[in-house]
Amino acid sequence: MQILSSVKKALELLDHFTVERPELSLAEISREVDAHKSSVFRVLTTLKAAGFLEKDSLSGKYRLGLKILDLAGRVWGRYDIRQIATPYMEELARETGEVIHLAVLDGSDIVYLEKKGQGQGQVLTVATRLGGRNPAYASSMGKILLADLSKSELKAIFGRGKLEKLTPNTIDEIPKLIEELARIREQGFALDNEETFPGIRCVGAPIRDAGGKVVAAVSVTVPAQRMDDKRVRELWRLVTNTARMISERVAASKMEA
Amino acid sequence: MQILSSVKKALELLDHFTVERPELSLAEISREVDAHKSSVFRVLTTLKAAGFLEKDSLSGKYRLGLKILDLAGRVWGRYDIRQIATPYMEELARETGEVIHLAVLDGSDIVYLEKKGQGQGQVLTVATRLGGRNPAYASSMGKILLADLSKSELKAIFGRGKLEKLTPNTIDEIPKLIEELARIREQGFALDNEETFPGIRCVGAPIRDAGGKVVAAVSVTVPAQRMDDKRVRELWRLVTNTARMISERVAASKMEA
DNA sequence: AATCATCGTTGCATAATTCGAAATGGCATT
DNA sequence: AATGCCATTTCGAATTATGCAACGATGATT
Known part of the structure; x- marks a missing residue:
């Protein structure tokens, strides 16, 4: 080296x-x-x-x-998806009254490409930033993106060790993560149950390109105290709908991310 | 050194x-x-x-x-003005059907902080980018920002030489530029008359902080063929109104740029 | 298949660069 | 005035970056 x-x-x-x-x-x-x-x-x-x-x-x-x-302006040029997704995220932020994120996978992290909404004036919110990163395995968007990878790709990223716990809820054993990812593939959305930030839950859904590959993810971020099962189901419906609309636009624009 | x-x-x-x-x-x-x-x-x-x-x-x-x-995400944190200005710029883009820019002064250049609108499908538009730069002395926004500087500040930036011509219209003599800046201070807006990009005209207006200092500028960018004197007057009214509204919000938020 | 050209990568000796200590001047505090 | 801390510069020694040569891989051509 x-x-x-x-x-x-x-x-x-x-x-x-x-x-x-x-x-x-x-x-x-x-x-x-x-x-x-x-x-x-x-x-x-x-x-x-x-x-x-x-x-x-x-x-x-x-x-x-x-x-x-x-x-940075030269890097953003690679992410046309951000331009496409922005109006949909804004609409979702209005609809839900929550914070909306868009992210892509880079190595073992997610990278935040866009953030919309202010939440509902709650004290507890997430200090995320454009270009900022978090471990993929803990976040709803990250798990969405990881779920689209092959076993060997996951192994290349995580190896065989233990994952670092960010909160008491973080999945830190790779076999459990693999199970979770299989579940996510099945159900089509992912939940971050206070795994990245204590007191914060997210529902994330996949954005796909024309070939069906998951190229980004979009999520709704809510304080845990407001996120009961009813709300999960509600947000799941909204965020997967938003993700599907973005995906269609992505496919229509022959976008490459 | x-x-x-x-x-x-x-x-x-x-x-x-x-x-x-x-x-x-x-x-x-x-x-x-x-x-x-x-x-x-x-x-x-x-x-x-x-x-x-x-x-x-x-x-x-x-x-x-x-x-x-x-x-870059850490740098943007210094420019709360971008968040504040975005909805107003979007509204102005809808109202005018043109491309709207937000910029700040850095040394002798302007730096583009935000860009909204797509113009009217014209072939001729400006290849500007977030974070990108152009010489302040040629652009409407740059001239707005320079007009707020003292004689000695201007001298420190430009010295006594000639300025580089970007187009046949670019003001390249410092005395002429000083005159132009005095005019701009008087009238409260600036015009880029194909001085930065051939075939492109802009009308720019100042965004002020609570103390009245010009901290940023906003502009409307139009192909020259669509920018007669009537349109100039119309856009001048709209862009200075937008700049005033942003300034009020800036002052209310105790923003520091 | 063999040859050639170009690519990306590595090891090594030498030249170039960087480093740390010391010095200096500026500023604020006592 | 003395002291402490800061930022900046100079200089010789220590360290690092460089250019060369070599090598294997790849693709194109014969």
Whole structure:
């Protein structure tokens, strides 16, 4: 494996900038990465010169730069599905009064492509973000996407070990996950029963391309206290309907995701 | 200036991946950057390991990776204005039947934060993209944003040279631009008269924060053949109304851009 | 089937680059 | 004024990235 260590270090430095901590000083970063200040300064300067970071002229702190949006715009071009799905998600958000997500599978994670709706002013909601990720095996959308993979594909992704528990409810044994995925294939939707986030349940449904392959998933996200069995059945009907409509549009546009 | 040259090279390599050419092979990139294949291979491998590139397993070609979306999601968090403006832009797109843009100033460029509407099926439209950039001095939105800067701020951005002409109509002399900006401050909107893209005209208006500072701009983009003086007046009224409504919402939400 | 050209990947010695320590100036606090 | 912390720069030593050569795989051509 031929990794350039100074390039790796520079790229990893970007990960320290988060939504919670969008601005950081040289000193803060040096302490966090446990590297000498002058080295970190040079990395920051390089990232800034390339537009990946910018520096607030008043505070002298660094934050992620707009070059990243420029590059991101080039990535979104691959996901026409997002444009197609947006009006349907908006309609579903109005209909249900809940938060709606769209995601694709990347490796063993889902990646959020779109999020619509504000929920019902509840305190408990999900801190998800465009481009953000969660383990596929815990989330309704992830399980939908995994259910469309072959045994060997699943093995290549998860191996034979135990899965990390995100909550007490997370399925952490691969045989149980395989069972769950078989059930999902049968019933055509998936439930996240407080497996990704405590207190949050989701119902997810598959978006298929013209060839029937599951290329994305859409879900309704609800606080557990509002998600009884009656509500599950209701949302299942709505979200699978939305997914089917998106799928038809996807197929009609010869979309490739 | 302390630039790490190997990090710089790696970051610059990302720029070779565009919407037009989303996938590239090792050999293609090596030829383009005029560097040895084995060096480029190691850079690609490092970028791939960090998620900035991914490799199509069938073609072996590289493309931009989803880590970029992850980071972009953290940048968007700075632009609450985008969420606020979206419904108003959608309404304006319906009302005018044209393409609507939202942008902010970054250095001497505008950066597109949002784009709504499809225009009227015309062949001639603008290839703009979320996160994409254009020189501020040529575009209606850019001129709106520049008009809010002080003389010294403008001087720091543009210096004393000539500006690059994008089209025969582009203002390329700084004194003329300063005059134009003074006019814009007076009238409260700006016109791009085929200065950024040939055959394309835009009317732009300022979005202000609670303190009256211009923090973003919104514009209507029209093919020149459909933009007579009557249409200019009509669109000016609509776009400044939209900008005012967004500004009020921005001020109400104590937004910081 | 054999040959050729091109591709992607790896190992190694050398050249290039990066690193850390020390120094310096700026700013805020006492 | 003294102190502490910050950001930035210089320089020699240590480390890393580079380019070359080699290799196997693949596809096209003979």
